[in-house]
Amino acid sequence: MTTSKDDPFGADDKADAARANRAPSEARSGPSTVVKPARPDATVFDPDFSARRVKGWTAERTMIAGGPKAARQPSAPARQAPALTQVLDAARTAHHPTANPFIAAAAPVFILLGHLQLVPVDLDAATAAGDLAGMVEAFDRDIGLAGVDEADMRIASYALCETIDDIMAALPGFSREFWLPQGMLSRFFDTGSAGGGFFAALNKVLAEPAGHGDLLEFMHACIALGYKGQYRAQGAAELEQVRRDVYETLRYFRPRPPAELSPQWQGQDIRAAGPRKRVPLWAIAAAAVAIVAGAFFELRSLVTDDGEAVAAELTSLGRFEPARISHVAFTVAVKEPEPEPAPIAQPEPPPPPRDVQMERLNAALASEISAGAVSLGEKGEFLVIAIANDEMFGPGQAKLKPQFQPLAAAIGKALDAEAGPIMVVGHTDSDKPGRRSAFKSNFDLSVARAEAVKEAIAPAIAQPDRITVEGKGEDEPVADNATPEGRAKNRRVELLIAREAPQ
Incomplete structure (x- = not known):
């Protein structure tokens, strides 16, 4: 595996490239400048690649040699900017297998935004906004079918919309005032501003990253793709620190597997097939009966102990003596009825208080x-x-x-x-x-x-x-x-x- 710190060229490649691109008469006059083509296994991401493409470059093979006598290649005819529909078709049909449901669902959007930042495209703002809105709806549908957490779905949808608006507003010929009224945040979340919600949601996820690895990896991909938000003007160092913090958090919860020089360097471990040892069926049945019997007696013991404890508590309440009734002889004295007193006039009740x-x-x-x-x-x-x-x-x-x-x-x-x-x-x-x-x-x-x-x-x-x-x-x-x-x-x-x- 080749990393960003490895030299993608060996010593033999350097010597061959130097001999092929140095004029004989200048072998001793001074060193020549050679820009060596990258190997297929070396990956370097350069966001200004298209703006600094060397004249005469082709995708199949490139060799650029310096020196006074280096042959100048004829200028290639200017390529016509592709239409937006061609880029959309390429993004939708691209194959993007990944275990992360958020990145898998957002892959067409990522491919489109990456292409728009690298290659000029004939772009109409209203058409682009409509097509991107359709992609956002497809993203919501796909992550909903993937069965992810509803709160993570909402954060991911908002982050994708803000990433789209931030990158589109920074394209040549566009501006925030021109794009945001018809952008994704205005369309799906009824807000016309961008630049703070993404990082607020990111801080919330970083506070409790356990169980949100896929969402954290998705937001890291948005930053790597080109989302800058509030750091776009003068915050490159701060944004890089944020991206590094997210990466370190991901590596803590998802350690990188050991890197191998070749993914298939080990041979197949084929051993001679011997007789398989099988447990007799009667042994399995006996073990099952023993487990069931043990569970039965254990549960029975627990129930019996609980019942005895309740019975003991009831017994401890004490016994009650029966009530005794005593018969006492008594004589009723009969009095002559007294005359009823004259009725006294009752005053009228006061009226209830008024509310x-x-x-x-x-x-x-x-x-x-x-x-x-x-x-x-x-x-x-x-x-x-x-x-x-x-x-x-x-x-x-x-x-x-x-x-x-x-x-x-x-x-x-x-x-x-x-x-x-x-x-x-x-x-x-x-x-x-x-x-x-x-x-x-x-x-x-x-x-x-x-x-x-x-x-x-x-x-x-x-x-x-x-x-x-x-x-x-x-x-x-x-x-x-x-x-x-x-x-x-x-x-x-x-x-x-x-x-x-x-x-």
Whole structure:
């Protein structure tokens, strides 16, 4: 195996190359410069290779010799830049066997991005964005069929989208402002910026790398392919350190196998076939019976010991003496009935205390309550204004609908007249956010919805700092999540305010 530190040329190759490329008259005048072709087993990755390709270069054989009398090769005609469809077809049909499901699924994207960085291609941004989006969808489908962890799938999908956007935005003729609005992050994750999410996810994986080797290897491949993110401007040294840290972590959990000079240097170990020793069937049956019998008696002993312990505890409770009934003779003295006293007039009971605060809120939100948009109730020491989710948000979203603004103004006006802190609490049903959702859990979704409602009612509150936000996720349902009606009731936002003492 040839590594980056090995010399890919032997002494004989160097001598032959020098003799073939040095003019006889200059044998003593000074050394000539010889650039030797690399052997097939030496691999050197040079990202500027295409920009510095030597004139006259061909893929079959290359020999470039220096010196004043070296023959100059005729210039090859300029090659026409291939179309994007040709590059896409080559990427999709390439054979890429690997044990890593993420790299196997992303291989067409990696091949395409590597080609675009090396060779100029006739590229239309809208067409390229559509084709890359199809590749991302195929990537998601393939890793889903591979049965990998859902959290790893989400991180890998985000990392691939950010890698595509970072590399495409750095191509000649492109820019971040031109590409990002139609990029993969904007298309699949509803965000128009790139450069921080990749490394944040990488730090999260590096914090607990055990069990995430395939994902870590995939993110290392993205960096090696050309993803730079926030380090693209002036951070080559820092990016190399990040890549090295990822590599060292991979090597710790996946040690490199011993390198051999030749993968097939050992001969086949063929031994003379002798008689195979077989265990008699009766011995196997006897061993099985012994194991079953031993297990039976062991379990029986355990059950007996437990039963005896329980019986001993019951016995230790003590015996109870039977109750004794004593008969005592007694004489009943008969008294003459006394006349009944005249009835005393009872005062009228006082009226129940009025809940003035509840009456005020009912009056302030009478039209909204009658329309079914909100409901007013009690929860311990708080009055609760519950708002149905259908009035505010779309499925899985935390962006308020425009028609909620009048209702938010009415609720804010009613709460501004009351004293004390206002708590906005978000609730969801038991359905989990999708893999492409901007929210990792129902808790995050409930907090985001509560924040949105707070921002909507804050203009109507004279002191907005009275408002606090809390998310409960799916932890406090008010109906059964097994039915659509129950899930609709559980998707809500509640506004809580402390109760006043009844008057």
